Amino acid sequence: QVLVEIEVEERPPASDAMFALGFDTNLGDMLGGILPKKMKRRKLPVSEARRVLVQQESEKRIDMDDVTRDALQRAEQDGIIFIDEIDKIAGGRSMGGPDVSREGVQRDILPIVEGSTVATKYGPVKTDFILFIAAGAFHTAKVTDLIPELQGRFPIRVKLDGLTQADFKAILTQPENAVTKQYAALLSADSVKLSFTDEALDEIARYAFLANENTENIGARRLHTVLENLLDDISFNASGNHPVIDMVVDAAYVNERLRHEFTDEDIHKYIL
Template identity: 50%
Template sequence: MSHAMTPREIISELDRYIVGQDDAKRAVAIALRNRWRRQQVPSPMREEITPKNILMIGPTGVGKTEIARRLARLANAPFIKVEATKFTEVGYVGRDVETIIRDLVDTSIKIVREEHLVRVQTKAEKMAEDRLLDILIPHPVAPQGPHSSEPNNASSESREKMRHKLRLGELDKRQVEIDVESQQEAPMMQLFSGQGTEAMDLKEMLGGMMGGQKKSKRMNVADALKVIQQQEADRLLDMETIKEEAITRAENDGIVFLDEMDKITQRSGTASGGEVSREGVQRDLLPLVEGTTVNTRYGHISTDHILFIASGAFHLAKPSDLIPELQGRFPIRVNLSALGEEEFRRILVEPEASLTRQYAALLHSENVSIRFADDGISEIARIAVQVNDKTENIGARRLHTLLERVLENISFEASDRSGDTIEIDAAYVLKEVGEISADEDLSRYIL
């Protein structure tokens, strides 16, 4: 997907995977389109335009995380989801908020590297074939004399015949010996500094001193070809170009999803030590959201144009309990509504990768067909709402636990029922989970 998608097109794509929550979809669609608009603005005005960060407010299991994740996929943008509660303020032992940006850059490096690998794949395959043929066909001693070209022609013909067999898979089971890089486990160490605690890979700190050792390994030709293709592709990559592109993409297209923001608020009328620490995390997050420069192992990263999407249930706390400076950095507020029976029914059938389609695909691998009747879908949705009301409301996540329970026996017996077609109707659903859902105590522990 491209940044050039219009807001309507973005919402249309999100509708394929997420049911309802039109206000949230509209907000993120505008935010993504504004990124494309900013790229069309000439400098120096372009540098002055900052993203309008979004605060999503709603109970768990209503689609907050999924909206942000799908948005990142549409934009092919570096995306990272973090829980705000995992961080501590500077001076305390724990994770430093700047690791958010470091992890975002790591994600960007991975995305860009994969794109570059695709570009060099064809060349890497050809080089891998040549290397493998060199192993399969030892080089003859160069002949001397007036007829020296004839053996060379014969050797070339033999090589092409072998290449043809290699491509047809006729040599796949033959054993060869190739050099592979030995995988040494590098120790991890904790570094304590004024900026918090960081886990560092000793191998990365010491560069190539601990790696790069080769060892011979015997394997069949099919596996050897894959290993050599990966080695050749890695050699063709220009890591400096990848780093530069990844940094640019992280700075201009990066999306950070900050979950559980309500858990780091200082609720009105309270002022315990724990609350002070929570406010400290907010103050540490503030420079990232406002725009600052973070030092990473790939270089300095500016956060000025990274889009931050925060979310929280805000049952006990309110968005106004956030420190005023942070409140002002999330100008777009979106309320996501709780899901009811009709939304659950739609979630089970409408998305392209709906849960019912996922289970049908899994069981199809055992040659077992399952069909969800309309009354079966409605009964699952009804029970999900009922259990959510009686116990903890976990939103659409309740559908996962219900479907696992409904299909438990079928999943267990599927390997013995090849060729069967099974209909999941209301009677079947009630037989499997009706008694459990009616018992509040059992529901708490099983559903």
């Protein structure tokens, strides 16, 4: 690997204490136009040195004020903010009254959603024309548990259907980085060549669907739980200190490993 020596700008590391206090603006950026830049020489591989030099030259040629102005305008006119897990701040009324902490979070979000000016390190951003999309599972809470003012800021509501057995099968087979391929790649490091028959994938999808139906519905994440229960013995015994082993998971093996895990009713929930 060929190393070249180049001169780069010395940048002080960001302080965690500043971030903890909410000051996310680097003082070096604020004083960069006033104080002279300190340079130092570094030895880097050619590929990394090329990237650093391109970045330095780009900073010299690009007017960052124009970039910031254009970014702020795009954020205000075309920005989309996705608020996930909004059901976690939807609290029903308890015996002592409403859940004050969750309602407080909702009232903090409310002015931003309905339109206000938010101060950022790049300047003020108006949220009047930003599109807000919120999503949540709403298994235990209901949409009506949100404060009425916040409900009114999301006039379009869409309910998604739960994943079916066919959906789980598609998730196991179609993505380029499907979870089955991830486990196969992980075990290949320990000299285990893992593969699944089509019937085995059908059974895995069926058990994942049943587990979501009979217990908490956690969506596609259920596949990780099912595959961990299915392959834990193989993962534990794979040491890599042996020739390559061909491991073909078929429907019989899936049923043997998962039949009692995901079909037997848990009687512990009836014990006081």
